Amino acid sequence: MPSFVCIGKDCNYETSAATESELMVKIAEHAKTVHHMDPIPPEMMVKVKAAIKK
């Protein structure tokens, strides 16, 4: 099950989902509400994808 620990500074949000695409939806929602990234910038998306544990 893919999981993600937020790479944001001073943020310890953790999430997991059945599939990577569901996980991306959760990450996008978190990034929007907590980090005011709407959408997530491409260079941050690269880091986010690298931080996903499969």
Ligand SMILES: [Zn+2]
């Ligand atoms: Zn976060």
